[in-house]
Amino acid sequence: MRKVRSLAGDSVNLLLYRESGRSDDQVEEALWKLNPTLAEHGPVLSAGIWVTLPELDSKPAAITPVRAWD
Structure with a gap:
């Protein structure tokens, strides 16, 4: 685990995306x-x-799309 400092105006999602390239539910x-x-x-x-x-x-879990006809 590493620590980072927030920038003024950061939200949690923005900080996560900037530092890890992800902001999905699992990482949040x-x-x-x-x-x-x-x-x-x-x-x-x-x-x-x-x-x-x-x-x-490195990648989030694959999400299976939901179709109306399934």
């Missing part, structure tokens, strides 16, 4: 488990908040 859930007090900073993070990033697979 892992981030919240590692940073339980992060929500106290609100939806927009100020600069300099340390955030622990989870260890990730």
